Amino acid sequence: MSFYQIAGGKSMKLNTILVALFLVSTVLISNASEKLPGPSHGISYPSGWQDWASISVSHRTDNNTLRMILGNAIAVKAARSGQTNPWPDGAILGKVVWKEKQLENWKAAISPEQLVHVEFMFKDSEKYTSTYGWGWARWVGDKQEPFNNGPEVCTACHTPVKDRDWVFTDPAPFPAID
């Protein structure tokens, strides 16, 4: 057996191993993707939003919910520097909504109970011209079922703030440190 035959044989084995690794990783990746909820109004689930930094909070006393308003890095930078009318393209705002409860050990403190839904606004002034420069999406409950009743459900409610680039949230003031 010549050197070249041995080298060729090793190369074939390496190729086989690489192909196998590729197939295994493809299966792993597609399984991971399957865990994400389906799209809402054609918009993909924004994986990783749970670790985004905060922009504000609110307590809606008319429907007894507490809200946390988060943003991706573009949105947080805009919020902290007051660049919010309009918000920059690429900004994503997330609103996490929970039913309220009294805190067991401090009755006057209203805090989150079960998750109602998570809503997102995706700013892209070119892509979303028909919905005022924003893509509107919502995933409902613990299982994050995609909401697909149409973005007009969202924009109808947001009409009072059309002069604020369609956003209710006033970013909370953070100390000017760091």
Added chain:
Amino acid sequence: MSFYQIAGGKSMKLNTILVALFLVSTVLISNASEKLPGPSHGISYPSGWQDWASISVSHRTDNNTLRMILGNAIAVKAARSGQTNPWPDGAILGKVVWKEKQLENWKAAISPEQLVHVEFMFKDSEKYTSTYGWGWARWVGDKQEPFNNGPEVCTACHTPVKDRDWVFTDPAPFPAID
């Protein structure tokens, strides 16, 4: 002039430049440090907390404040997986407190106005044995003035939750996705 004298001369110049660079960088670094507030109860200001992920929110109706509860990576991981009694060493909890206001365009929504203070609990069961395993710190107002009236001011208020590792917050439920 010998080779060694020339080399020595160059080396002296290089040393002078290095010393100058060292002095300049020292001044720059100390200026950067000067922007951070001084310690509270001997604890250094936790630089970068503004970008930490969220653990919960609350509305204290007894003193008209809204709160955002954040955590460093160790605290958020513990909160999301229910490992909170006790919290793990290294966890830092932050509570950002604002006076409340009505949202201009949705009167029933209570949201943050000016910053009151930012409070932190630093878990270290060996270092902070005299204060129940936690270091207690607070920085007040926009200027983040360090609070130094003693950690007993903090622990007195937290005594109702001594059986919950001294923490009031129930971590808000996040969807089990990602």
